[in-house]
């Protein structure tokens with residue numbers, strides 16, 4: 001048994017469970033929830049496995065290869081996996097991704113202990129719709145992680161990924177009734193100038209957007225509940241509206257201009273105010289660092305006086321200054337004189353070098 005075989009096994013089981021979750025949805029919703037949860041965990045474990053097999057094992061046990069290949073070990077929990085993905089693999093989950101997966105775990109634990117069979121077909125449809133909403137949004141996140149951030153590891157499963165993506169997305173038909181119900185309301189709001197776009201998870205034109213530019217907001221889908229952080233700007237090349245979701249990487253749909261967090265910072269910063277402030281020795285307009293995504297100089301003060309990270313869209317109403325390097329930071333800087341921030345080592349690092 002080699003490491004690659006174990007990785008293959010994990011991933012193939014992941015696909016099996018996803019397919020079972022889809023098959024069981026209508027007649028055995030309880031098993032759909034359990035299988036879907038197992039699949040999510042397997043894909044996260046597979047990413048850990050690709051880094052090192054011992055990461056898959058619970059922190060309560062000593063890693064032992066023989067026990068590992070015979071399957072007699074306790075595996076890492078969702079939160080434990082998220083922690084290791086962040087700290088060891090250095091390719092962690094965003095807050096919205098983790099939250100969406102935690103919902104899956106919570107629901108799984110609930111149905112294992114308290115599931116009650118539906119007493120009517122209406123009740124059954126209700127159960128199924130709730131599950132579909134959850135699975136569609138979780139899959140939206142998982143699929144995007146597997147095909148972009150962790151592409152190097154999961155590229156070889158391109159085909160099955162495509163297949164299962166198609167199947168899962170087709171589940172949106174279960175939500176048609178939800179969309180039909182709220183459609184008149186959406187039409188009304190559109191007439192009043194509110195913006196709705198096609199939801200990347202369920203596909204209905206039900207994702208509510210702000211119309212104002214250069215502020216981070218939550219774009220929520222009224223059908224499936226997907227909630228993303230979003231930001232709109234006018235394209236610096238052609239002037240058309242460009243929408244960013246969850247991160248500061250994007251492309252203009254009209255002219256093809258590419259944007260990265262640095263470009264967004266240039267757009268968001270009030271250059272006049274920053275220039276005057278700098279001249280007067282006021283550092284409150286200096287670019288800051290983000291403690292959430294480790295972004296360096298990605299935090300910019302926006303017109304409202306708030307601070308937005310152009311990499312992960314974290315928005316806070318104040319920044320603190322690192323006691324050692326003196327740069328603005330979105331995190332808690334209480335012990336920074338000694339411990340530093342995520343971009344300096346503080347006095348501790350200084351003393352060590354001596």
Ligand SMILES: [Zn+2]
Pocket residue numbers: 199200201202203204206221222223224225226
């Ligand atoms: Zn949706």
Ligand SMILES: [Zn+2]
Pocket residue numbers: 235236237238239240252253254255256257
């Ligand atoms: Zn453009």
Ligand SMILES: [Zn+2]
Pocket residue numbers: 290291292293294295298309310311312313314
């Ligand atoms: Zn950030």
Ligand SMILES: [Zn+2]
Pocket residue numbers: 322323324325326327336340341342343344345346
């Ligand atoms: Zn610092």
